[in-house]
Amino acid sequence: MTSAQILDWLGAHADPEYSAFAAALLPGVSDVLGVRLPALRALARKLATEGAQETLNALPATPFEARMLHGLVIGYAEVDFAQRWAWIDSFLPLIDNWSVCDSFCATLAAQWSDAERTVAWPRVRDCSQSESPFVVRFGVVMMIDAYMRPESIDGVLSALTSVHCDAYYARMAVAWALATALGDFPIQTRRFLEAQEIDPWVRRKAAQKAAESRCVSHEDKQWARTWAKG
Incomplete structure (x- = not known):
């Protein structure tokens, strides 16, 4: 066409x-x-x-x-x-918006083979460390859609806690990803986050996302509320 x-x-x-x-x-x-x-x-x-x-x-x-x-x-x-x-x-x-970004990520992740996912990881991680808000969001949402797996969760958590872009849609993606990680890998995520200095705003939003999620246990929601208070 x-x-x-x-x-x-x-x-x-x-x-x-x-x-x-x-x-x-x-x-x-x-x-x-x-x-x-x-x-x-x-x-x-x-x-x-x-x-x-x-x-x-x-x-x-x-x-x-x-x-x-x-x-x-x-x-x-x-x-x-x-x-x-x-x-x-x-x-x-x-x-230039969350809708295009998130739909793009979901489509890519659904089509990727395990081999492509593995080879793509360094690029996805690098995107999350960008200064451009929607490049960061792309990297972070790809982590949610393609890398919340046992073999990659440690790398995901490390990348999420080193994001330095302070734009709203980048930070909200990080909060969403942390809440997703808490639901999927509660032990690793709690242990990791307890050892990190996380921006208070991101902590609060991550706890809010966790509270809204059906994938996060009641116990982990309580933990997130306490953690969010610093």
Whole structure:
């Protein structure tokens, strides 16, 4: 599809009422048409098989749904590691909101093989240490989606506690990741966090996320509340 054809498709599938709802969840994002994610995923799968590189070349930077499509096509395309990461590197500067970031991460993680996950870890970790808020969030959310595993949890915790970007969406991702780690690996996570100096704001938000999670035990929720108080 050409850029014009993609924009025509997006316009034809836009829902003004859904646009208002979605935009309210995305502060600072003003170009939401209101195309629902399942429809975008279906189109992205089709475009990824018909010609991923051509699609990525054709996709405009706006509207919001075009950026969402960009990430989804990268995730669904069947390409080698080097090509996928070349696309990822080009796409990361375009991410300007949590929705595109988190949907991109979920799609990538679902498609990765164990081998790709292993090879990608140094790059994911490096992203988490960036100064760019949504590059950091990409790295951290990829840890949630792909690296909450016994063989990688120690590296994840170490990376999370060394994130130095203080932007809201980066710090919230860290808090979310710490709460997820507490639910999945409570013993290792509690032991690790008790030995670390964690930003008080992140501690409080992590405890809040833990309290809201069905995956965190009552005992660990109580521990998190105490830990959050410092």
